Each structure stands twice: as structure tokens, then as C-alpha cells.
Amino acid sequence: MSTPxxxxxxxxxxxxxxxxxxxxxxxxxxxxxxxxxxxxALVGENGSGKSTLLGMASGxxxxxxxxxxxxxxxxxxxxxxxxxxxxxxxxxxxxxHVLDLSVAENLYLAAxxxxxxxxxxxxRWATSTLEEFGVDLPVGTRVGALSLAQRQFLEVVxxxxxxxxxxxxxxxxxxxxxxxxxxxHALVHERSRAGVGIVYVSHRLPEVLQIADRVSVLRDGxxxxxxDAAGMSEDALVAHMIGRPLQLAFPERDGDGRVPEVxxxxxxxxxxxxxxxxxxxxxxxxxxxxGAEGNGQAQFLRAxxxxxxxxxxxxxxxxxxxxxxxxxxxxxxxxLLSGDRMQESLFPVLSVRANTTVQVLRRLGPxxxxxxxxxxxxxxxxxxxxxxxxxxxxxxxxSLSGGNQQxxxxxxxxxxxxxxxxxxxEPTQGVDVGARFDIYEALxxxxxxxxxxxxxxxxxxxxxxxxxxVVVMSRGVIVDEIPGNELGEQRxxxxxxxxxxxxxxxx
Amino acid sequence: xxxxxxxxxxxxxxxxxxxSAYTAVRQDAFLTEYNINNLLLATMPLALVxxxxxxxxxxxxxxxxxxxxxxxxxxxxxxxxxxxxxxLALFLGSLAIVGVGLATGIxxxxxxxxxxxxxxxxxxxxxxxxxxxSLLLRNAPEGEIxxxxxxxxxxxxxxxxxxxxxxxxxxxxxxxxxxxxxxGMAVRAVGLDETSARRLGMSTGLVIFTAFVVCSAMxxxxxxxxxxxxxIGSPIIGDYALTSIAAAVLGGASLAGGRGSFVxxxxxxxxxxxxxxxxxxxxxxxxxxxxxxxxxxxxxxxxYQAPDLIGRLRTSWGGVGRLETSDGEAPAA
Numbered sequence: 041m042s043t044p045x046x047x048x049x050x051x052x053x054x055x056x057x058x059x060x061x062x063x064x065x066x067x068x069x070x071x072x073x074x075x076x077x078x079x080x081a082l083v084g085e086n087g088s089g090k091s092t093l094l095g096m097a098s099g100x101x102x103x104x105x106x107x108x109x110x111x112x113x114x115x116x117x118x119x120x121x122x123x124x125x126x127x128x129x130x131x132x133x134x135x136x137h138v139l140d141l142s143v144a145e146n147l148y149l150a151a152x153x154x155x156x157x158x159x160x161x162x163x164r165w166a167t168s169t170l171e172e173f174g175v176d177l178p179v180g181t182r183v184g185a186l187s188l189a190q191r192q193f194l195e196v197v198x199x200x201x202x203x204x205x206x207x208x209x210x211x212x213x214x215x216x217x218x219x220x221x222x223x224x225h226a227l228v229h230e231r232s233r234a235g236v237g238i239v240y241v242s243h244r245l246p247e248v249l250q251i252a253d254r255v256s257v258l259r260d261g262x263x264x265x266x267x268d269a270a271g272m273s274e275d276a277l278v279a280h281m282i283g284r285p286l287q288l289a290f291p292e293r294d295g296d297g298r299v300p301e302v303x304x305x306x307x308x309x310x311x312x313x314x315x316x317x318x319x320x321x322x323x324x325x326x327x328x329x330x331g332a333e334g335n336g337q338a339q340f341l342r343a344x345x346x347x348x349x350x351x352x353x354x355x356x357x358x359x360x361x362x363x364x365x366x367x368x369x370x371x372x373x374x375x376l377l378s379g380d381r382m383q384e385s386l387f388p389v390l391s392v393r394a395n396t397t398v399q400v401l402r403r404l405g406p407x408x409x410x411x412x413x414x415x416x417x418x419x420x421x422x423x424x425x426x427x428x429x430x431x432x433x434x435x436x437x438x439s440l441s442g443g444n445q446q447x448x449x450x451x452x453x454x455x456x457x458x459x460x461x462x463x464x465x466e467p468t469q470g471v472d473v474g475a476r477f478d479i480y481e482a483l484x485x486x487x488x489x490x491x492x493x494x495x496x497x498x499x500x501x502x503x504x505x506x507x508x509x510v511v512v513m514s515r516g517v518i519v520d521e522i523p524g525n526e527l528g529e530q531r532x533x534x535x536x537x538x539x540x541x542x543x544x545x546x547x
Numbered sequence: 548x549x550x551x552x553x554x555x556x557x558x559x560x561x562x563x564x565x566x567s568a569y570t571a572v573r574q575d576a577f578l579t580e581y582n583i584n585n586l587l588l589a590t591m592p593l594a595l596v597x598x599x600x601x602x603x604x605x606x607x608x609x610x611x612x613x614x615x616x617x618x619x620x621x622x623x624x625x626x627x628x629x630x631x632x633x634x635l636a637l638f639l640g641s642l643a644i645v646g647v648g649l650a651t652g653i654x655x656x657x658x659x660x661x662x663x664x665x666x667x668x669x670x671x672x673x674x675x676x677x678x679x680x681s682l683l684l685r686n687a688p689e690g691e692i693x694x695x696x697x698x699x700x701x702x703x704x705x706x707x708x709x710x711x712x713x714x715x716x717x718x719x720x721x722x723x724x725x726x727x728x729x730x731g732m733a734v735r736a737v738g739l740d741e742t743s744a745r746r747l748g749m750s751t752g753l754v755i756f757t758a759f760v761v762c763s764a765m766x767x768x769x770x771x772x773x774x775x776x777x778x779i780g781s782p783i784i785g786d787y788a789l790t791s792i793a794a795a796v797l798g799g800a801s802l803a804g805g806r807g808s809f810v811x812x813x814x815x816x817x818x819x820x821x822x823x824x825x826x827x828x829x830x831x832x833x834x835x836x837x838x839x840x841x842x843x844x845x846x847x848x849x850x851y852q853a854p855d856l857i858g859r860l861r862t863s864w865g866g867v868g869r870l871e872t873s874d875g876e877a878p879a880a
Binding site: 100119120121124132135136137138139140141145148149150152156159160198 | 727728729732733735736739740742743744745746747748749750805
């Protein structure tokens with residue numbers, strides 16, 4: 041797509057790019073352009089392909105198909121260095137700092153030959169560079185000792201060092217407070233006035249509509265259109281972002297196990313990337329945990345299970361919950377279903393049988409000797425109940441489909457009699473639609489036994505269908521709570537993209 | 548360089564001076580021109596191979612094949628540096644030895660970077676291949692090595708071998724490069740955090756590849772000095788794999804990559820040779836040297852890693868504390 045003469049030139053152009061990871065088509069035939077001096081926002085739900093698109097533009101990922109031009113020149117090889125030379129700067133969401141080096145050293149490393157002073161003048165140069173972009177950071181400090189917000193500003197300055205023609209910002213405000221967002225936006229506006237084309241990727245629609253000239257929407261790796269931000273509303277954007285072809289079935293909320301009795305009570309609970317969090321969960325309740333990726337949801341769940349460090353007070357079933365180690369949390373009946381099944385839950389090369397019974401071996405025979413018959417019966421029973429599809433119980437777990445793998449890890453809370461709280465991190469990620477219902481049903485069955493569940497999911501539809509109540513996290517804290525009678529996909533997405541959708545309820 | 552980087556250097560220098568002074572006072576045989584010259588020459592192979600090893604450690608790898616490579620170079624020397632060769636033939640013969648080193652380095656680096664094998668596994672395989680090849684070429688020590696070459700390698704002014712002066716210059720320049728230039732910093736960045744380094748547009752693959760080639764090349768030069776010591780094509784040369792890693796680590800290199808000092812490595816190599824040198828003077832069995840070295844390595848590892856451990860604990864708790872403060876005031880504003 042070429043622009044007519046009088047308009048500013050296109051500084052970044054992607055034509056028909058596609059990228060697949062294994063069987064997953066992350067981006068499909070997307071055409072996107074950004075003009076000099078324009079702020080072009082890119083929005084979409086988690087997993088809609090935004091980061092993949094940025095990765096291809098910046099040379100970190102090689103597209104399977106399609107063409108990419110930077111400042112009118114085609115990119116040949118896929119390498120970050122080449123994209124940079126052609127005039128592209130990128131600020132990564134997970135930043136590109138070497139934490140053990142100082143601010144000045146990181147800036148120095150990021151600079152290319154002609155921008156760099158001699159080594160000895162590094163610190164003075166770093167100070168004046170930061171000043172030029174209106175960012176105040178201690179240049180001699182290790183980056184690892186900076187706050188996440190400070191690191192984000194450093195990341196943006198690094199991406200600006202080469203005076204790029206086009207600047208890609210990937211979720212630049214996730215770690216920032218409101219004041220800092222304004223500061224960052226001032227910097228972005230200043231750059232765009234200087235003629236830099238800016239691609240602004242964000243979940244936060246109010247921010248996007250405030251700053252962008254144009255907005256492009258991605259859904260499931262496919263572009264839904266490019267719109268002028270001036271004529272756009274949040275509602276209309278949300279409608280483009282969701283809009284799902286497939287209707288999912290969910291088990292009924294019969295509320296059998298629902299006892300109005302608080303099981304989990306967290307007060308002032310905080311850790312790396314989240315907190316302080318105040319949260320109560322009742323017995324038999326399925327609580328959904330929503331939010332844009334990277335806002336502390338996963339860390340919160342993992343801290344509850346004792347996998348990550350945290351401070352603050354949590355009680356479970358009346359007793360203080362010990363979150364010092366996974367074992368201590370497990371002893372108190374807290375089970376984590378990790379989002380990274382293959383790495384953290386399952387033993388991929390071991391059989392379904394071994395993976396199922398690994399936590400309850402003591403029960404399966406006298407004197408520490410396994411009674412194979414009893415073990416086999418237990419596994420067959422579980423496999424039938426959760427509808428695990430496999431050739432044999434001796435099949436290695438890694439050869440099962442994603443859904444059946446998840447079911448195998450689900451057998452564990454079923455076999456342990458003492459489970460009180462299940463923390464499920466993306467329980468249906470990589471799970472085919474057919475198996476999803478079985479998993480929802482299994483989770484609901486545990487709730488009906490009186491177990492409390494916290495389900496973290498990046499799929500609003502899933503949360504709306506499965507949960508009794510949903511809380512929304514942003515920047516590490518709970519910013520919204522959606523009761524059962526208000527639950528809906530639209531409402532959840534609005535809460536996530538709005539950051540604070542409570543105003544909507546009041547209006 | 549932050550203060551922490553000086554700890555190993557100061558510690559080692561102190562140990563060397565201390566042990567030397569203690570021995571000099573008690574044993575007349577220690578502070579003689581002959582003994583010091585011997586000590587410094589004996590340090591050469593270890594110093595050279597440990598300098599190479601430091602490169603591998605800096606990019607976060609190991610090279611355990613250096614031991615077998617040194618043996619291979621000595622065995623090669625027994626064929627290419629024969630007593631009655633012309634100068635030209637000796638020159639070509641020397642190139643062949645360096646060639647063996649470069650070829651091994653490229654082989655290792657290819658396994659590690661292109662086939663993505665963990666460096667310890669890749670170099671273990673190479674170790675085994677080279678060991679077998681050396682035994683195939685010389686299944687017992689035989690094949691005298693040209694004495695002119697040996698004399699040239701051992702050229703000394705007074706007690707000081709010329710080559711040792713060269714190594715001192717080399718490590719000083721290498722440390723200046725590592726801590727006072729951009730490329731040096733880039734190498735450390737690759738060792739500290741490869742993903743970030745790649746995102747910054749560095750050719751991390753090339754850096755790691757080069758580090759392993761340099762490591763092997765240094766080992767082949769160490770092979771010359773090893774040959775000068777044994778003077779014959781011996782297929783059984785001492786275990787330089789672990790000692791070279793030990794020297795680098797004693798000198799301040801981190802097993803996790805990104806940290807190290809070439810000066811520290813040289814000091815550590817000198818210290819390890821010193822222990823081997825003084826124990827016989829006190830009529831102590833050489834086995835004590837081995838045990839002392841082992842204990843010292845463990846002690847050094849614990850000492851040097853301590854700041855890291857403390858730092859790691861502090862950041863994981865610091866993260867918790869920082870969130871509190873960043874709620875109130877905007878740190879970057």
C-alpha cells in the first residue's frame with residue numbers, strides 16, 4: 041500500500057506477513073503500515089499476535105511469508121541489527137537490559153558505532169543522553185537495582201538512541217503508574233512531532249485512544265481493520281477485538297458445594313510484580329482472575345502456592361497459610377496447576393500412570409512397596425472420570441494432546457483427599473475445544489465438593505462461562521470485581537482494557 | 548570494574564606473597580634464580596590454557612577438551628618438531644600444532660553454537676576423541692622434541708622467562724579490553740544475559756563461537772610449553788581441564804558467565820604452580836598439593852559466590868519492598 045504524494049512517507053510497512061509456531065498460526069497475512077510522525081496503535085487480546093508482529097518487524101523473528109520495508113528499504117535477512125540500521129527502534133515489554141551492568145553500560149551497549157563516545161566518557165554521555173529525552177536515572181546504578189518503571193524508561197531511551205525513523209513500543213505502560221504514563225506519553229508525542237513514526241502496542245484502550253492517530257485491531261492473528269482513532273470508541277474497539285465464531289459450552293453453576301464461608305483470606309499480600317492484594321474466596325467458589333498479560337496475575341497465584349516469594353498475611357481454612365515453599369502450601373491443601381505444564385507439573389517422559397500417582401504413592405501399597413493392581417485401578421478410575429484419551433496408561437505423557445496432558449495433571453488434586461484450594465493457571469491453554477469442557481466440568485466438580493478455585497485465564501469468554509465471580513488485576517493490584525450476575529465477556533474485556541471499568545457500572 | 552572484581556586479585560596476590568615469603572625465610576633453595584625461573588616456566592602451560600578457559604567461562608561455557616588438546620599438541624610436536632629439522636620445517640611444524648588447536652576450537656564451537664550441544668557435553672566428546680587419537684599416534688612416550696625449539700621457548704633474562712613477560716602483558720591488555728572497551732563489555736553482556744544481548748543487536752553467536760576457538764588456540768600454545776617441559780611425545784600429560792577451570796575460577800571467573808579477569812587467572816595459575824613448587828622443598832608429598840588446591844577451589848567458590856547469593860536474596864525481597872515505594876512516588880518522574 042503506497043501513500044499519495046502529499047502525505048508523509050511510510051516508515052514501516054508489512055505486507056502480507058504470516059508466522060506460525062508449530063501448529064499455531066500466530067499471525068496470518070497481515071498488512072500494516074506506519075507513517076512518519078504518526079502514532080499508530082496496535083490492539084488485540086492476549087495471544088492475538090501483536091508481539092509476534094512486532095517481533096517480525098524488528099527482525100527478532102523471521103516471517104514465514106510476506107515482505108517488510110523499513111523507511112522504504114526492504115529488509116533482507118531477519119536480524120535485529122539490520123532492522124536497526126534501516127531505522128527501526130524497539131522497546132521490548134520484557135526489557136532487553138543486562139541487569140548486572142549499570143545504566144550507563146546498558147545505554148552504551150545499545151548504542152551503535154557512530155552514536156558512541158569513547159569508553160572513558162561513557163557516564164557523562166549517558167547522563168546527557170538521558171537528559172535529552174527528559175528521563176532522570178542514576179547512571180552508575182546496576183539496572184537490576186532499578187524499579188520496573190525506571191527500567192521501562194531506560195528501555196525506551198535505548199530504543200531512541202539510534203534516532204530511529206520508526207519506534208515500536210510493546211506494552212510500554214504495564215509497569216507504570218498514572219503519572220509515569222503521562223511522562224511517557226509526553227516523550228512519545230515529542231518524538232512523533234520530530235517526525236518519528238510510532239507503533240504503540242497496548243491493552244489499555246483509554247490510553248490508546250488518547251494517544252493514537254490510527255488504531256489497528258488484531259484478533260487471532262488476523263487484522264480486523266485500521267481505524268482513525270478520532271472516530272473510535274472503546275466499545276467499538278472491543279467489539280472488533282472479541283467477536284468469536286465459536287460458542288463454548290460450560291458446566292452449570294449449580295452451587296452444590298457453595299458454603300458462604302470464607303476459605304482463603306489474603307490481606308496485604310504482595311510479592312514481585314503484585315500487591316498489596318486483599319482477597320477473600322469462599323468454599324465451593326470458582327474465582328476468575330483476569331487482566332492483561334504481565335500484570336502480576338501469574339505471580340500472585342504462584343506466590344499463593346509457595347512457588348514465588350511473597351510477604352503479607354494469608355489464611356486458609358482458618359489457619360495461617362505457609363507460603364515459604366511449595367511443599368508447605370501443599371500440606372495445607374493448596375494445589376497449583378501450573379501454566380507451564382510440561383516444565384513444572386508433569387514428567388513428560390514418564391507414563392500417564394506414573395504422572396497420576398506420583399503424589400499419592402504412599403497410599404498405594406504397604407511398606408513403601410507399590411501394589412501395582414491398586415495403582416492401576418486408581419489410574420483407570422481417574423482416566424475414566426476425567427475422560428483421558430490415551431492408547432494405554434503406560435503411554436508417556438509427552439505423546440498426549442495438550443488437553444489430555446492437562447487432564448493428567450488434574451488427576452492429582454482429585455486423588456489427594458485433603459485439597460482445599462486449587463490454583464489453576466491458564467487451565468485450557470493449548471487445549472482443544474473438545475477437551476475444554478471436560479476440564480471445566482472437572483474443575484466445577486471439585487468446587488461442588490467444597491473446594492475453592494482461583495482460575496487465571498487470558499480468555500474472557502472462559503472466565504465468564506466458568507466462574508462465579510471475576511476479579512481484574514492491573515499493575516499488580518485488583519482494580520475491579522465483577523459479581524456473578526454481571527459476568528459477561530464484554531464486561532470482562534472492558535474491565536481489562538479500561539484498567540478501571542468501575543466508572544462504567546456507576547454511570 | 549566494581550569493587551567486588553578486585554577481591555580475587557588482592558586475595559591471590561596476598562597468598563602468593565605470603566607463601567613466597569614464608570618459604571624464602573625457611574628454605575634457601577626457594578629464592579634462587581634457578582628455582583624462580585623453573586617456577587615461572589612451569590606456570591606457562593597452565594597460565595596459557597587457563598587464559599583460554601577464561602574466555603569460555605566468560606561466555607557462560609566450559610571447555611574440558613583442553614587437557615586432551617594439549618596432549619594432542621605435544622604428540623603432534625613429537626612428529627613435526629623433530630630434532631634434526633630445518634628452520635622452515637620447524638616453522639611449518641609449529642603452524643601444524645596451532646592448526647590442530649584451531650581445528651579443535653572450530654569443531655567445539657560448531658557443536659556448541661550450531662548443533663546447540665551444552666558446552667560440557669560437546670567438549671567431553673572432543674576430549675575423548677583427542678585422547679584416543681593421541682594414544683593411536685604414540686601409545687608410549689617416544690619421539691624427542693627439537694632442543695633448539697625448547698631453548699627458544701625457555702629463553703630467559705636472568706630468572707625471568709621472556710615468554711612470561713609476554714603473558715603478563717597479554718593478561719593486562721586483555722583485562723583492559725574486557726573492562727574498558729565496548730567489545731569487552733559486549734562479551735560480558737553475552738555471558739550475563741544472552742537474550743538481552745541479542746535484542747541489543749549483538750552477534751551473540753559469533754561472540755560465543757570466537758570464545759571457544761580462542762580457548763582451543765590458547766590450549767595449543769600451552770601445548771608448546773608443555774612439550775618444552777616433557778621434551779618427548781608423551782600421550783599422558785597432566786589434567787589441565789580441571790586445573791584450568793580452577794585457575795580461572797580462583798581468579799574470579801563466574802561459572803554462570805559474564806564475570807572474570809585475565810589478570811586474576813594468571814595470578815591463580817602462578818599460585819597453583821607455587822604450591823606445587825614449595826611443597827617438595829618442605830619434603831611434603833605432592834599429594835598434599837592436590838588436596839590443598841581442591842580445598843582452595845571450594846573455598847574460593849564459596850567466597851566469590853557469596854555476594855551473588857546475598858544479592859539474589861536481596862533482589863527477590865527488594866522487589867517486594869520496591870513496589871511499596873513505587874506506589875507512592877513516581878521514581879522516574
